[in-house]
Amino acid sequence: MAGLERAKEDWYPIAIAGSTVDGEQLDTSLLGINITLHGDKDREISVTADGNNLPVQTRYDHVWTTFSENPRPLFDIPEADEAGRVLVPCGVVRVKCSPLRAVENFLDIAHFPFVHTDVLGAEPHTEVEPYDVKIDETIDEVIATKVKFFQPQAAKSAGDGIVTDYVYRVAAPMVSILYKTCPPKPGSQDVITLFVQPLDEETCNVWPWMALYDYENSMADMISFQQMIFVQDRSILENQLPRKLPLDPKMEIPTRADMTSIAYRRWLKRGGAIYGALTEAV
Amino acid sequence: MSFKLYNYVLSGNCYKVRLFAGVLGINYDSIAVDFHPGQEHKSDDLMQLNPAGTLPIMIADDLVLTETSAMLIWMASKFDSDNTWWPATDAAKTAAIVQWLGFSSDLTSTIGEARLHTMLNRDVKIEKALADGIVALRRIEAQLTEQGLRGGAWLVGESPTIADIACFPYVALAPDAGLEHDDYPAIRNWLYAIRSLSGFVTMPGIHEVHELRNEGD
Amino acid sequence: MVTEPVGLSNNLPIKRVMPARVGDTDIAVWRSASGVVSAWLNRCPHRGMRLSHGFVRGESLACLYHGWQYGCDNKCKYIPAHPALEPPTTIQTMAYTVVEKHGVLWVSLDGTPEIPALFEKLQPVRSISFNCSNEDVLSALAETTLTCDDGQVLSASDMQSQNILILDNPQNKPKLAVLFQKSSAANVTAHLLADNSWSIDGLIRISRWCELVRRRAEIKIPDNRRNL
Numbered sequence: 001m002a003g004l005e006r007a008k009e010d011w012y013p014i015a016i017a018g019s020t021v022d023g024e025q026l027d028t029s030l031l032g033i034n035i036t037l038h039g040d041k042d043r044e045i046s047v048t049a050d051g052n053n054l055p056v057q058t059r060y061d062h063v064w065t066t067f068s069e070n071p072r073p074l075f076d077i078p079e080a081d082e083a084g085r086v087l088v089p090c091g092v093v094r095v096k097c098s099p100l101r102a103v104e105n106f107l108d109i110a111h112f113p114f115v116h117t118d119v120l121g122a123e124p125h126t127e128v129e130p131y132d133v134k135i136d137e138t139i140d141e142v143i144a145t146k147v148k149f150f151q152p153q154a155a156k157s158a159g160d161g162i163v164t165d166y167v168y169r170v171a172a173p174m175v176s177i178l179y180k181t182c183p184p185k186p187g188s189q190d191v192i193t194l195f196v197q198p199l200d201e202e203t204c205n206v207w208p209w210m211a212l213y214d215y216e217n218s219m220a221d222m223i224s225f226q227q228m229i230f231v232q233d234r235s236i237l238e239n240q241l242p243r244k245l246p247l248d249p250k251m252e253i254p255t256r257a258d259m260t261s262i263a264y265r266r267w268l269k270r271g272g273a274i275y276g277a278l279t280e281a282v
Numbered sequence: 283m284s285f286k287l288y289n290y291v292l293s294g295n296c297y298k299v300r301l302f303a304g305v306l307g308i309n310y311d312s313i314a315v316d317f318h319p320g321q322e323h324k325s326d327d328l329m330q331l332n333p334a335g336t337l338p339i340m341i342a343d344d345l346v347l348t349e350t351s352a353m354l355i356w357m358a359s360k361f362d363s364d365n366t367w368w369p370a371t372d373a374a375k376t377a378a379i380v381q382w383l384g385f386s387s388d389l390t391s392t393i394g395e396a397r398l399h400t401m402l403n404r405d406v407k408i409e410k411a412l413a414d415g416i417v418a419l420r421r422i423e424a425q426l427t428e429q430g431l432r433g434g435a436w437l438v439g440e441s442p443t444i445a446d447i448a449c450f451p452y453v454a455l456a457p458d459a460g461l462e463h464d465d466y467p468a469i470r471n472w473l474y475a476i477r478s479l480s481g482f483v484t485m486p487g488i489h490e491v492h493e494l495r496n497e498g499d
Numbered sequence: 500m501v502t503e504p505v506g507l508s509n510n511l512p513i514k515r516v517m518p519a520r521v522g523d524t525d526i527a528v529w530r531s532a533s534g535v536v537s538a539w540l541n542r543c544p545h546r547g548m549r550l551s552h553g554f555v556r557g558e559s560l561a562c563l564y565h566g567w568q569y570g571c572d573n574k575c576k577y578i579p580a581h582p583a584l585e586p587p588t589t590i591q592t593m594a595y596t597v598v599e600k601h602g603v604l605w606v607s608l609d610g611t612p613e614i615p616a617l618f619e620k621l622q623p624v625r626s627i628s629f630n631c632s633n634e635d636v637l638s639a640l641a642e643t644t645l646t647c648d649d650g651q652v653l654s655a656s657d658m659q660s661q662n663i664l665i666l667d668n669p670q671n672k673p674k675l676a677v678l679f680q681k682s683s684a685a686n687v688t689a690h691l692l693a694d695n696s697w698s699i700d701g702l703i704r705i706s707r708w709c710e711l712v713r714r715r716a717e718i719k720i721p722d723n724r725r726n727l
Binding site: 114 | 525541542544545546547548549552563564565566578579580581582584589590
């Protein structure tokens with residue numbers, strides 16, 4: 001299958017750390033392969049595929065596994081270790097779409113007024129100003145900077161509408177990290193990520209995770225806010241045709257607002273990260 | 283505040299109350315509950331309030347209500363001065379409404395369950411939930427079709443009632459569970475009519491009526 | 500390619516969009532504020548979003564995802580992310596031929612609609628979908644009868660053409676017409692039209708009769724003939 005070997009080199013989230021109990025077994029799927037997560041007495045967990053143990057690590061409040069004995073290193077989010085941040089694993093949401101479509105949507109701001117109406121965007125503030133995008137060859141990431149958008153309620157902690165600044169990182173084909181204006185702590189940035197578990201090429205589990213400066217809202221408030229946003233996206237993602245992400249530019253017409261998406265697709269294609277993608281027009 | 287609601291943003295049952303409060307134009311105190319992934323509705327505090335371990339929970343005056351039908355009747359009785367949403371003195375209408383309130387729990391146990399599986403990976407007998415969900419959608423479609431032939435647009439009578447509020451969420455959210463609205467023209471028109479109500483509020487999976495915004499731009 | 504009935508006109512009011520299928524093709528059918536009906540491939544050229552989830556503003560259909568608006572000429576008129584930009588004329592939806600006749604919306608994928616001309620003064624009753632084959636529906640129809648307001652008993656034995664079933668009266672004027680829209684081997688939709696002899700109760704009886712037909716068709720167990 002196209003891209004499977006490349007996809008096997010990466011780490012993927014499969015559970016929230018500490019969410020399994022002793023002796024519990026949880027069957028799930030990764031890259032179309034059945035895997036089982038075993039809760040253990042000392043709360044260390046193991047993951048097996050076809051009876052064989054897979055590498056496991058716990059990071060960013062999630063359990064990560066990979067099929068590779070020599071995997072690419074898990075990306076770094078230095079902010080995760082900053083004192084004072086509230087770390088918020090938001091729980092899994094399953095979506096019937098390519099894992100790459102889920103990431104691409106996360107990089108998109110032009111949909112805010114229509115999909116996250118009155119929260120992340122609202123007409124008539126629909127314009128996307130030019131921003132910078134680059135593929136950073138040294139760290140092999142897509143990075144978009146100087147992204148700005150008017151938002152009526154940018155975060156649970158935001159009051160009135162503000163112009164919000166964003167930086168986006170695609171740190172792995174199925175991991176996206178955004179840094180955005182933090183309303184209660186000017187000068188700092190909230191970190192919001194989308195960790196995607198590819199169940200197969202056309203279905204994924206999405207594990208949103210946040211590292212925020214927010215001392216006012218309850219954990220339940222912050223989780224609710226992020227689940228609201230992501231499930232609003234879900235009804236879009238399940239209705240994009242085809243379900244896989246088309247990499248042939250003839251298939252879908254971009255505009256200037258889509259520069260991050262264009263770079264993401266180009267980066268995937270160049271790196272052979274085409275699990276979940278369509279490489280030829282249909 | 284008129285009442286306090288223990289609330290979960292993705293719950294269709296909690297949404298019944300949020301929606302009706304929006305339509306009636308009343309404010310309330312909302313307390314977010316971490317249903318997923320935290321299972322907070324099964325916490326000691328909330329189990330003491332509601333031994334059934336379900337959401338929503340409404341604290342209304344001295345009442346603790348845990349059934350959405352009771353909440354809708356309480357809200358209508360208390361805040362709808364025109365008595366159109368719950369026409370308490372009309373025996374035939376209230377009886378018909380209660381029929382649909384009962385039916386709305388079938389929607390929860392079929393489409394609602396299927397949605398928990400398809401969206402939040404909960405362990406559910408998914409084939410049965412989906413098959414029964416189709417049966418439920420067909421019942422609503424048949425009723426709305428007959429109402430349409432009589433010249434009406436709502437489940438009971440000539441104007442919207444709490445029957446419509448109670449049945450709307452899980453019918454509207456059926457696509458979340460993989461049950462599309464394509465085969466149900468009467469349902470589609472009814473969903474649109476409810477989304478067009480003054481004071482309508484959305485929830486994830488049910489979009490804003492963009493048709494009605496910025497017309498003529 | 501056959502011309503398929505995809506819905507009843509009265510189920511598509513102005514400023515609304517609905518999904519439809521012709522064979523394997525996923526379609527969005529919409530009606531503008533002035534009443535113009537269009538049928539397009541159900542896919543926004545920008546990011547592939549189903550246009551049937553979109554919304555109508557005046558004479559344009561907007562995609563729900565990013566609000567891109569397409570006019571009745573299929574061309575993109577407006578991209579909200581770039582309000583000052585005049586969209587290139589190359590950005591357009593894939594359009595099919597749609598005709599509205601006899602209170603029915605008909606779609607042809609190859610541009611040459613062939614609409615049967617045998618319905619006059621028929622009113623829409625309802626559309627109903629079956630999770631079974633067309634043959635199952637026809638055999639269930641043959642097992643059931645329908646009673647008119649005047650007591651006449653209609654039986655569905657006379658298949659007019661491949662897609663249309665007429666339930667006749669002795670003067671050869673159709674009392675009820677059933678138009679079949681075949682989506683797949685396991686899914687068929689019927690659109691029902693009735694003449695003006697039916698009372699409201701009669702129309703409701705027709706609606707219940709097709710649910711009876713569906714119960715029979717989907718369990719595929721022929722029952723004894725039964726009057727309603």
